Amino acid sequence: MASKKNININLKVWRQKNAKAAGSMESYKLDNVSTDSSFLEMMDQLNEQLVAEKKEPIAFDHDCREGICGMCSMYINGRAHGPDTGITTCQLHMRMFNDGDTIFVEPWRSKAFPVIKDLVVDRSAFDRIQQAGGFVSVNTSGNTIDANTIPVPKADADKAFEAAACIGCGACVATCKNGSAMLFVGAKVSQYALLPQGKVEATERVLNMVRQMDEEGFGNCTNTGACEIECPKGISLENIARMNREYLKASLIK
């Protein structure tokens, strides 16, 4: 951790004009970065410098800047969301770096997440997996029953809630050596499988979501456990095991 208030850093950032263009790592120097700033604020500062130099600013995804939307996808110094655990890139602070450091910034690398521009990748594969079954069909006729009228054991509710904490950031895919999306899909399958409302469509859901996951070109889990460590929301491998159980059960009865 830096002891100085302001640091000077070197950056190597992936630049790519568009989805079809070939990209490369470009080097930048950025002085006077406050160690109180977040990583994204540092990127803003770099972009202001680039604009002042009449250069194209670096495109990167971001939205909430408080760790809840999952947009800020950056692979920093060989780790998804950079050093430190349990955080997104917007929650990473420059105090984690030292004066004179060289920081590598790359987009998520996965066949299923093609680069659109610079650090921005297309994560619509996750949306398609969700659309394949990551929901509960409810009749919105106006007399919808309140969810709390169905009793749920506390332990199940807690586990479902933990799984539902997934923000769909894709760090699990980015960090997995196999580019596997199983932590994400495991979380989405679990969140419903644990609740009475979700059990009704559990069989179809897991079969459809896994089929969509495979079609999108994600790799296969080898249980390295990297995703669990890099996940900003602490989604556990137990969710992948639950998906494996659900899928086995579903393919045997269906």
Next chain:
Amino acid sequence: MAKSALLKSSLAKKYWMALTGLFLCLFLAGHLAGNLQLIFGDALQFNKYALFMTTNPAVKLLSYLTYISIIFHAIDGIMLAIQNKKARPVAYAMNNPSGNSSFASRNMAVLGTVILVFIATHMVNFWAKMHFSQMPLQKTTIEFQGMKNDFYITTDGGYVPVNDPAYVIKNKTEIYDANVNLKIKDAYKDLHKITFDFFRDAKWGLPFTIFYVLSMIVLAFHLLHGFQSAFQSLGINNKFTPAIKLFGKLFAIIVPLLFAIIPLYIHFTK
């Protein structure tokens, strides 16, 4: 759809990896128990065991299951590894995977391929000889009234003199009465001698001993990750998981270690 799902989907491939992998772990335990007789048993005991292993119908069935498991596990594993490589077409310029995962977990396919090469070599050296070539037969020297004579030990517990023109060997192990051309007894294939000669060979004994020990280290790493991983693949992650992980670690260290001691023992006690 579900039928094809149980064969082709990513998860199905993982179930098969786990089931074949765990079956191979059972095989390893059995194979080890048999092989330890090379250290703790005598030649006759080991050769009796080898005969049982190549002829008993139940063992035959198990051995076919083992061959199929190895082939399936290897093909499935390599297919998965190729798919996984394709899932990340552009590599990171800077990557720090040791920060979040173990060496073994990231290199299962490479470790497995080394094991495959080992299995192939091992089978050429012992299994193929035992099944297809003319093996030496087990002999013993008996001293009687100051005269030393060699005898074949036969499966019914008898002895047949080696250099006696009254007997001939046919079909690799059958002892015939030369005069009436009638099979009278069976001898034991001397796998014990083949094994000891192999690791004590003046030129190749040491290189093969080293190769076997290195292969067992590779196997240990494969199992260090693989054993517990198989349970996770099958969806078993619960209050027993810490115990499974501990047992897996012990299994991954003890089994390859005991296997490795066998060639070391044979080579260095000559």
